[in-house]
């Protein structure tokens with residue numbers, strides 16, 4: 001009850017800040033992810049009201065509290081780099097030693113004269129060791145305060161070798177070597193068992209491969225005010241309820257207002273379109289049509305709730321109430337070429353999946369609303385990833401004008417205007433045949449119910465993950481996922497109620 005009240009108050013305050021502000025629009029600030037560069041801007045803004053020395057003290061205190069909460073006293077080596085990450089490390093050393101723990105510091109580089117990190121280093125009166133190789137092997141815990149947001153290039157081999165020898169690592173802000181924006185590894189990065197970061201998480205905490213290195217990730221408040229976020233053009237969010245809102249069923253709803261989903265049904269691989277339809281029906285679409293390109297009987301026998309079109313596509317698209325179409329699941333390239341251009345030319349909102357990714361013809365996708373490739377399909381259409389996958393997905397979104405759902409263990413939902421949501425709400429067990437068709441049906445339902453493109457895709461990806469979690473310990477197949485969607489939708493609303 002208290003938590004609900006607290007969250008309600010917090011969100012009301014957040015909402016007051018949102019109003020009238022044109023950068024973060026009606027979106028839960030708790031879900032904002034800040035790039036290292038944006039974090040520097042926040043730090044600078046925060047430093048106008050709280051000195052950096054105090055922020056550093058708060059950061060070090062926050063890390064110390066997490067260590068004291070989780071571990072019994074043991075020998076700790078704190079590796080401190082030359083910047084403020086190292087500064088946080090010196091604070092941890094002082095506070096842990098004060099709590100009676102056997103602590104020593106290993107200095108990797110020297111803080112700049114007059115810097116806040118140098119100030120923190122001077123406050124450390126305990127043991128500083130030189131022979132780091134020997135100490136790192138002996139220490140029960142190694143605190144990695146070498147580099148955080150300020151990492152600029154690959155980790156030096158000596159530092160990498162040192163970290164390799166550590167048995168159990170606790171990372172301050174982020175494990176050294178992980179790029180806070182992309183989650184990529186710069187040379188080497190340790191696998192921490194606990195990572196304590198501050199104010200807001202960074203994209204690199206959730207993007208793979210970085211995410212695998214975090215262990216338990218804890219984000220601590222260090223007294224930076226939420227309103228410092230509003231000076232920044234936020235582009236990254238964690239995909240959780242609160243980032244989007246699912247329309248409620250209203251008493252005056254009728255089937256077309258709830259949303260009509262139309263699916264092109266392949267003539268050979270008929271399971272995919274049926275799975276999309278099954279998901280749309282279970283997600284609460286007002287009505288679901290399949291337009292078969294052959295094999296009508298199998299679609300007609302599928303479900304009494306499904307409407308199977310008898311007329312050709314050219315006629316069916318005249319129905320203005322049928323705005324949202326799924327094109328691709330189970331389709332051959334020939335079938336895609338026969339249908340996709342007609343849908344786009346008719347101004348339909350098209351969710352393009354599977355069969356549309358069989359060529360490298362990007363132009364074919366222009367005018368679609370949402371595309372949902374997995375990494376293999378993405379590379380086939382857009383080529384190898386040269387920088388990182390977020391940049392590649394952003395470029396693809398700009399080129400096609402569509403929201404790109406780049407499916408994987410860290411599914412990205414990227415809008416042509418640059419917004420990126422990172423999804424971690426999914427288990428590896430979702431990787432099963434038909435799972436993508438189910439996702440397409442969920443997206444179509446939400447889009448047909450009036451949600452905007454990016455929000456529909458974000459909500460659908462979360463609910464797809466939730467449906468997988470609802471399968472408990474069994475291995476979900478696509479039908480089981482679809483069967484859990486009603487409950488997944490309810491759960492999204494329950495969490496949403498608390499957050500807003």
Ligand SMILES: NC(=O)C1=CN([C@@H]2O[C@H](COP(=O)(O)OP(=O)(O)OC[C@H]3O[C@@H](n4cnc5c(N)ncnc54)[C@H](OP(=O)(O)O)[C@@H]3O)[C@@H](O)[C@H]2O)[C@H](O)CC1
Pocket residue numbers: 039042043052055056059081082083084085086087088146147148149150151152153154155156172173174198199224
């Ligand atoms: N609000 C907050 O979240 C706060 C965070 N704090 C902590 O501050 C760090 C960020 O501090 P910063 O000083 O910007 O950066 P780092 O400590 O990560 O590193 C900067 C120094 O490291 C050198 N560097 C960078 N990469 C390498 C490399 N590959 N090899 C060798 N040296 C490297 C860099 O040298 P330059 O020549 O590039 O300048 C710097 O000397 C954040 O992560 C938090 O832990 C604050 O304590 C309080 C508020």
Ligand SMILES: [K+]
Pocket residue numbers: 085144145146147148171172173174175176
């Ligand atoms: K670190």
